Amino acid sequence: MSETAVLVASSLSASLGKRVVLHDISLALPGRHLVALVGPNGAGKTTLLRVLAGLLPSKGRIEVCGDALSSLSLQERARRFSYLPQGHQIHWPLPTKDVVALGRYPHGAIDPGRLTDHDAAAVMRAMQMADVTDLSDRRVTELSGGERCRVALARVLAVEAPVLLADEPTASLDPRYQIEILIKLRATADSGTLVVVVTHDLGLAARFADIILVMSEGRLVSQGPPADALSEAIMSEVFRIRTYRADHEREIVLVPWAEV
Numbered sequence: 041m042s043e044t045a046v047l048v049a050s051s052l053s054a055s056l057g058k059r060v061v062l063h064d065i066s067l068a069l070p071g072r073h074l075v076a077l078v079g080p081n082g083a084g085k086t087t088l089l090r091v092l093a094g095l096l097p098s099k100g101r102i103e104v105c106g107d108a109l110s111s112l113s114l115q116e117r118a119r120r121f122s123y124l125p126q127g128h129q130i131h132w133p134l135p136t137k138d139v140v141a142l143g144r145y146p147h148g149a150i151d152p153g154r155l156t157d158h159d160a161a162a163v164m165r166a167m168q169m170a171d172v173t174d175l176s177d178r179r180v181t182e183l184s185g186g187e188r189c190r191v192a193l194a195r196v197l198a199v200e201a202p203v204l205l206a207d208e209p210t211a212s213l214d215p216r217y218q219i220e221i222l223i224k225l226r227a228t229a230d231s232g233t234l235v236v237v238v239t240h241d242l243g244l245a246a247r248f249a250d251i252i253l254v255m256s257e258g259r260l261v262s263q264g265p266p267a268d269a270l271s272e273a274i275m276s277e278v279f280r281i282r283t284y285r286a287d288h289e290r291e292i293v294l295v296p297w298a299e300v
C-alpha cells in the first residue's frame with residue numbers, strides 16, 4: 041500500500057471467554073479511505089473493531105498515527121478513534137445539540153452547555169455534515185430511528201478523530217437513509233479521515249468503499265478493491281452465495297442472488 045498507513049495491526053489475536061475469536065490479523069489502512077469490513081454472522085467483525093479501538097484486550101501490535109496504541113492514555117485513544125457501536129441507543133431525553141457535544145468530551149469539553157468556540161465550531165460542522173442542524177433543540181428520545189441514527193453519527197463526527205469506526209451504522213434504516221449515511225461516511229473519508237464501517241450490505245460496500253476487508257471465522261481472508269476482494273470465489277467460499285454483478289452510472293452493482 042503506497043499511502044501512509046494511519047492504522048496498522050500486526051499479528052492480532054483475541055479471545056472472548058475461552059474462545060479464540062480473532063486469529064493472526066494483520067492490516068495497514070491509510071487515511072482518506074472508506075474501508076468496509078464484511079463477513080458472515082459471527083466472523084469476528086465487531087470484535088476486530090473493538091480490538092482496534094483498544095476496547096478489548098488482544099495479543100499483537102496496533103499502531104495509530106505512528107504511535108503504539110498501548111503507549112497512549114485513554115483520553116488520547118478517545119481523541120484518535122471515534123467509535124459508533126452496533127445498535128447505538130440514547131436513553132436520556134437530551135437535546136440533539138448536547139448529544140452531539142458529547143463527541144467533544146475527549147477534548148476536555150465536559151459541559152455541553154459551556155463549549156469553547158473551538159468545540160462549538162466542531163459540533164456545528166458535525167451537525168451540518170450529518171444534516172441534523174434542524175433537530176438541534178429536539179430531544180433525541182422524540183426523534184425517529186433514522187433521525188437518531190444521524191444524531192449518533194454527528195456525535196462521532198464531532199470528535200474529529202483521524203479514525204472513525206462504525207459498526208453497522210445503516211442497520212434498520214430505510215434504503216434512502218442507508219444511502220444517505222454511506223454518502224456522509226464517504227464524504228468524511230474524502231475529507232481525510234480513515235473510516236472503517238462494518239456492514240452486511242455488500243451492495244453498498246462494493247459501491248462506496250475503497251477497500252473491502254472480508255472476515256471468516258476470525259481470520260482476514262480477502263482484502264483489496266471491491267471487485268477483487270468480493271470475487272465470485274470469495275462469495276461462494278465465505279458467504280455461500282452467488283451474486284448478480286453489473287455496472288450502473290459507472291459504479292459497481294453487486295446483488296446477493298442465490299445460495300450455493
Ligand SMILES: Nc1ncnc2c1ncn2[C@@H]1O[C@H](COP(=O)(O)OP(=O)(O)OP(=O)(O)O)[C@@H](O)[C@H]1O
Nearest residue numbers: 056057059061079080081082083084085086087088
Ligand atoms: N462475550 C463473548 N464470549 C464468548 N464468545 C463471544 C462473546 N461475544 C461474541 N462471541 C463470539 O465471538 C465470535 C465473533 O463475534 P462478533 O460479534 O465479533 O462477530 P460479528 O462478525 O460482528 O457478527 P455479526 O455479523 O453477527 O454481528 C462469535 O462466534 C461470537 O459467538
